[in-house]
Amino acid sequence: MAISSSLEQEIYQQPQVLQQLLISERAIIQQLATELQKRQISQIVIAARGSSDNAARYAQYLLGSVNGFLVTLATPSLYSIYQQTPQLKNTLVLGISQSGQSPDLVAVLAEAGCQGVLTAAITNFSDSPLAQQADYVINLNAGVEKSIAATKTYTSELLALAILSTELSQNPSLLTTIDTVPNLVEKTLTFNPNINQLVERYRYMKHCVVLGRGYNYATAFELALKLKELTYTIVEPYSSADFWHGPLAIIEPGFPVFVIAPSGKVLPELQELMQTLKQRGAELLIISDQQKILELAQTPLILPPDIPEWISPLIAIIPGQLFALNLALTRNYNVDQPRGLQKVTETR
């Protein structure tokens, strides 16, 4: 397939962008980790929207389990609209935003500054209003992202968070693993060469759900967002646990369900759910590295084997990005300029 859209180019730029980030930002992230340890901070409040909010979900699990950090997703309207804010003492307040522009996110960091709390920003624009409010700025250096749907900035945000986690842990095996990410992403980009044919079956799909849990709760949300932005499908992401608590009622024969199911501790529970879904006749699209799991799927999306679960969100989103891109192309949609969206969204 000829590379034609910015979106496609940006998806394929990811290995190189991630490699670059590993080199350019390690020092500043090390400094931030040292400062957190010096101040005995073990709690982070994250302000983010859209894809960046999905990166924040990854941080909840990664920094929670590997580093014992309590990670809170901020409620920006308390800062921007209500102007009645929680006490942030002893936290790091972290803004994550490609553009660094959205006033509600800037308001969270500004309030943190007023409360004398440590702040940091992860952004693709180191001179943005968000960056200007931050004590530490982690620059994604991803190059301009022309497509409205975020891809390379999303995986870069995940990697920045993963570097922070490894620097905090100082566990040598994690430090080694993280250097393998760019290669793994590159490999994964080649793993489903027939994806442009696989998507044909879903040409007229109106709605679906995406399930994931733990580390890949983030991936479920991000894949859902790509499908919404690019293919205008009605998609709801769920934790597989939340899905049992009510939403399961919507499943009827033929209902399409994506499951993010790489090897890891949550896989047995996901497998149980996939079997229930199969019994109820759901159409399963499964992203996994395990042959036995992929056999449950009508449409298997294959991952490379032996990926540690904690970095799997960086890898598992790749077939999702390619699926959304190709489905949008099959529907003859403009993948760089989805209807009704702008690259920089400013919300109060």
Place this chain on the structure above:
Amino acid sequence: MAISSSLEQEIYQQPQVLQQLLISERAIIQQLATELQKRQISQIVIAARGSSDNAARYAQYLLGSVNGFLVTLATPSLYSIYQQTPQLKNTLVLGISQSGQSPDLVAVLAEAGCQGVLTAAITNFSDSPLAQQADYVINLNAGVEKSIAATKTYTSELLALAILSTELSQNPSLLTTIDTVPNLVEKTLTFNPNINQLVERYRYMKHCVVLGRGYNYATAFELALKLKELTYTIVEPYSSADFWHGPLAIIEPGFPVFVIAPSGKVLPELQELMQTLKQRGAELLIISDQQKILELAQTPLILPPDIPEWISPLIAIIPGQLFALNLALTRNYNVDQPRGLQKVTETR
């Protein structure tokens, strides 16, 4: 209409259940508030699923803005599956669950106990496993909830949280306001007598979104859950701010959008979004007390006037419950036993 289902009975029991809760649980909640103040705790981690998780969303905004508490929604799989948990020091860990049964929620409170952290449970079963893990048990006393879809236990959970907020604040005007809730709910139950006709238009609605922000972010999630459980519609709830960041692309002429829009600080921003949606031809169903806002709607759902925003989620969900009930009846669905669900959902 003859009252026939448990669901309908339970919806109409709400004024009485809430009145009872105001009397029976004030003392224990006062004790909990005093203990929080004595220990200088200003942070709460909440573990909940389903409707109870929506109550937790209310707590984020209410306790955040009125009391300056930082409220974190827990990531239960870190406690139950990964067994690598965040440090919870200086927090209250609060479990909210109708049944008090789900092992993943019990695991969060058990870990809090191991870490020597204060715990509390809000539940309809004071002898449940969740309650047994808790230092303080707030008993909803809502009577048996036979219908699988939670209604009276949801509003009771909101009220328990509102009582906690007022007891922490000791603001006399809040204490007076909270006593008006049962009457306001009773009044609201009579406000849309034609709802059984209004739902006819949506007999074949396959999907919709529900928007809310701030305090009523919780209401958007809870209405979405009722519509999913009871009517099998594909429904996604959003913060209006998040909706601008990508999902707006799915809107095309005729797309049904519920907006939770009672008077309050977020209303101007919601109004801007409603106008954009109207320009794009969306079908608007609006829950509001303001005539000017209701005029934007194809289907207005009317609230009583002059409700303080901080208690509006207790009131704004009522027309939503009635809408979901009546839509399910119009579709000839079993409203007490939605397909494929059980009352007590136990997730790991």
